[in-house]
Amino acid sequence: xxxxxxxxxxxxxxxxxxxxxxxxxxxxxxxxxxxxxxxxxxxxxxxxxxxxxxxxxxxxxxxxxxxxxxxxxxxxxxxxxxxxxxxxxxxxxxxxxxxxxxxxxxxxxxxxxxxxxxxxxxxxxxxxxxxxxxxxxxxxxxxxxxxxxxxxxxxxxxxxxxxxxxxxxxxxxxxxxxxxxxxxxxxxxxxxxxxxxxxxxxxxxxxxxxxxxxxxxxxxxxxxxxxxxxxxxxxxxxxxxxxxxxxxxxxxxxxxxxxxxxxxxxxxxxxxxxxxxxxxxxxxxxxxxxxxxxxxxxxxxxxxxxxxxxxxxxxxxxxxxxxxxxxxxxxxxxxxxxxxxxxxxxxxxxxxxxxxxxxxxxxxxxxxxxxxxxxxxxxxxxxxxxxxxxxxxxxxxxxxxxxxxxxxxxxxxxxxxxxxxxxxxxxxxxxxxxxxxxxxxxxxxxxxxxxx
Ligand code: GCU
Numbered sequence: 378x379x380x381x382x383x384x385x386x387x388x389x390x391x392x393x394x395x396x397x398x399x400x401x402x403x404x405x406x407x408x409x410x411x412x413x414x415x416x417x418x419x420x421x422x423x424x425x426x427x428x429x430x431x432x433x434x435x436x437x438x439x440x441x442x443x444x445x446x447x448x449x450x451x452x453x454x455x456x457x458x459x460x461x462x463x464x465x466x467x468x469x470x471x472x473x474x475x476x477x478x479x480x481x482x483x484x485x486x487x488x489x490x491x492x493x494x495x496x497x498x499x500x501x502x503x504x505x506x507x508x509x510x511x512x513x514x515x516x517x518x519x520x521x522x523x524x525x526x527x528x529x530x531x532x533x534x535x536x537x538x539x540x541x542x543x544x545x546x547x548x549x550x551x552x553x554x555x556x557x558x559x560x561x562x563x564x565x566x567x568x569x570x571x572x573x574x575x576x577x578x579x580x581x582x583x584x585x586x587x588x589x590x591x592x593x594x595x596x597x598x599x600x601x602x603x604x605x606x607x608x609x610x611x612x613x614x615x616x617x618x619x620x621x622x623x624x625x626x627x628x629x630x631x632x633x634x635x636x637x638x639x640x641x642x643x644x645x646x647x648x649x650x651x652x653x654x655x656x657x658x659x660x661x662x663x664x665x666x667x668x669x670x671x672x673x674x675x676x677x678x679x680x681x682x683x684x685x686x687x688x689x690x691x692x693x694x695x696x697x698x699x700x701x702x703x704x705x706x707x708x709x710x711x712x713x714x715x716x717x718x719x720x721x722x723x724x725x726x727x728x729x730x731x732x733x734x735x736x737x738x739x740x741x742x743x744x745x746x747x748x749x750x751x752x753x754x755x756x757x758x759x760x761x762x763x764x765x766x767x768x769x770x771x772x773x774x775x776x777x778x779x780x781x782x783x784x785x786x787x788x789x790x791x792x793x794x795x796x797x798x799x800x801x802x803x804x805x806x807x808x809x810x811x812x813x814x815x816x817x818x819x820x821x822x823x824x825x826x827x828x829x
Contacts, residue, residue, distance in 0.1 A: 419472065419623050420463040425716040428723045432692060434762050437461070437733045438769065441725050450770050461734055462671060464726045469686075470667055471625035471711030473633045474612045477504040479640045485545065488520070495519050495583045499537070499547060502641055509611040512596040513537060513547055514638055517579055518588040518647050524826040525645075527652030527818065528588040530638055530675075532631055532661045533577070535560070535569060536593045541579055542571025552599040552606065576658070578811045585815045586825025588648055590638060594661065597634035598627045602708040608634075622712040628686065629711075631661065632668035639674050652676050652822050656814065658806040659751070660709065663687035670734035677821055678740045679814055681806055686710065688742050688756035690728050691721045696752045728755075729762030732795060736763065737770040739794045739821040743810055745802035753799060760795050767794050787820040794821075 422441075438447040440457060441464060447457045466472045482501045490497035495517050502512040515537040518526055533540050535557035536549040548565040559569030582589050594600060598607030604619050608630050613620070620626075625633070635655060643650040654677040657665030662683030669678030680687050685697040686709060700718035703710065717724050732740060742760060744753035760775055767774030773793035780797045781787060787796070798813055819825075 420467050422464065422467050422725075425468070425713065425723060428725055430720070430722040432722050434690070434692060434727050434729060435725055437730055437763065437766050447769075453766065453769060458734065461726065461730050465667075465670070465731060465734075466625075466629070467623055467713070468717070468724065468726060469710055469714045470629040470632075471620065472623055473625055473629050473636075473671065476636065476640070479504040479637050481641045481644075484547075487543075487545070490517060490541075490543070491580060491583055493520060495579075496647075497541070497543070497546075500641065502637055504637055505608065506611045509608055510551065510596060510606075512592045512634060512637060513549070514590055514592045514641065515540060515546060516588065516590045516642075516645075516648075517541070517583065519583045519586055519825075519828075521828045522586060522826055523828075525647055525649040526586060526588040527654065527822060527825055528590050528642060528648045529582060529654045529656050529679075529814075529818075530590045530635060530642065531656040531658075532594045532597075532635065532664060533573060533591050534594060534658075534661065535573060536565045536595075537591060538565065538567075538570050539573040540577045540589075540591055542574055544570065546570070549593045549595060551593070551595040552601070553593075553595060554600065575808065576806045578808045581808055581811050582815065585819075586827065587815060587818070590642055590648075592634065592638060594631055594634075594664075598630045600627065600660070600708075602706070604708065620711070624711060626710045626714075627708045628660070628664050628667060631664040632671065635664065635668040636672050639672060643674060650674070652818075654679065654818055654822075656681060658682060659684065659804065660686075660706075663709075666728075666731050666735075669738070669740070670731045673738070676738055677818055678735050678738065679743060679817075680740075681743045681810065681814075682745060682748050682751040682804055683742075683756070684751035686728075687751075688728060688732075688759050689752040690755045690759050690762070691717070691724060692727055694721075694752060694755050696750050696755075727759070727762070729759040732759055732763035733766040735795075736766045736774075737772045737794065739817070741814060741817045742795070742797045743814065744797055744799045745804060746799060747801065747803040751804065753797065757797050760797060763795060787817055792817075792820065 480503050485499045487497040497517045500514045538546045552563045553560045553565045558572035559566045655665045655669045655675045656679040658681045662680040663686045666680040669675045685702045703715045742756050764774040776793035777791050783800050
């Protein structure tokens with residue numbers, strides 16, 4: 378696991394119970410920093426029309442612009458990694474704003490959740506300029522363990538009340554999609570309680586000694602093509618009425634929201650801050666990948682069936698193309714990314730570079746044989762493209778075929794730091810996947826302390 382921390386990390390405080398607001402302090406993460414620039418500044422990269430075309434994947438160990446080779450871990454961390462951090466924001470996801478101070482208010486604690494096997498708490502995270510909507514974080518921690526629990530952090534699609542079947546979990550305050558069970562005129566209702574419980578399998582995580590932390594994506598930015606709600610309007614620069622071409626899209630905003638949740642999780646005594654794992658399905662898998670790539674406090678990354686804009690390479694993608702995703706979901710990426718519609722070969726990045734940013738930390742790419750849209754072949758190619766960076770950093774990277782299937786256990790022979798796990802399944806997150814995700818976390822980070 379990485380021992381490196383984002384520069385300038387300042388935090389102090391432990392979790393408190395019972396409605397006490399706790400200021401978590403300012404975090405200065407790597408995310409907003411352009412190459413060599415100040416956090417939040419736009420890097421000095423060429424316009425898209427001046428970029429050289431190449432059907433080959435950009436070499437992670439060659440500097441963009443100068444062509445200089447990166448031969449040492451030191452050069453990777455000092456030069457190439459920060460350059461890629463800037464490139465992926467500049468040309469694709471948009472720049473994440475600097476990390477704000479976050480305060481946490483524990484609104485409700487249920488120490489007898491799951492028949493006493495877990496403690497559920499609902500925490501409101503507030504941050505940013507006045508008026509920025511808060512995030513309601515649901516945290517469920519196993520009871521009776523001898524050590525702080527590792528935690529899976531992931532965003533949910535329809536509200537915290539859908540993750541567990543519980544009559545008290547607060548409904549989202551913001552807009553929800555009509556496709557969410559129980560949504561009436563884009564508002565959540567009690568009807569949706571527990572609707573996504575099978576996707577989260579909280580009982581499985583708790584039984585295995587893992588905690589879960591989750592929040593609704595719409596708390597950060599409702600998933601619709603406008604920037605008038607969520608966090609975006611609160612982070613406009615003077616004179617702006619909407620995000621500029623290099624500013625953050627919705628996926629970047631969601632990833633930034635995950636970082637704010639991490640700001641809180643690392644202050645919790647009952648959670649193991651060295652074992653924070655990030656997970657997400659589909660568009661939220663793209664988000665998990667970006668969040669893990671940009672924040673080295675995250676120990677393990679699981680982009681589940683994340684597809685285009687996630688694990689699947691853009692070059693040569695015959696399923697969802699860059700043009701297609703930018704047309705269907707124009708708010709997910711920044712405006713500059715649209716200039717690569719139909720000309721992916723101009724991209725100075727591709728998705729393998731996101732995996733390189735995760736290095737040397739472990740990453741599990743979970744895919745389904747029936748989920749062709751997510752394109753597991755392109756995701757496997759991204760893992761292959763990242764292998765050299767893991768090796769440069771002294772890790773095993775990808776071993777053997779790079780693929781582990783079905784119920785095959787993860788072993789030193791079939792599983793390095795990065796691996797694709799695949800089973801014969803459609804586009805779904807369910808208990809079968811969770812069992813293997815937890816197996817991977819046990820394998821990479823060590824199994825959690827057992828109950829006494
Ligand atoms: C669409 C989209 C995918 C995305 C998926 C999802 O299918 O094309 O890119 O991953 O929605 O989030 O469910």
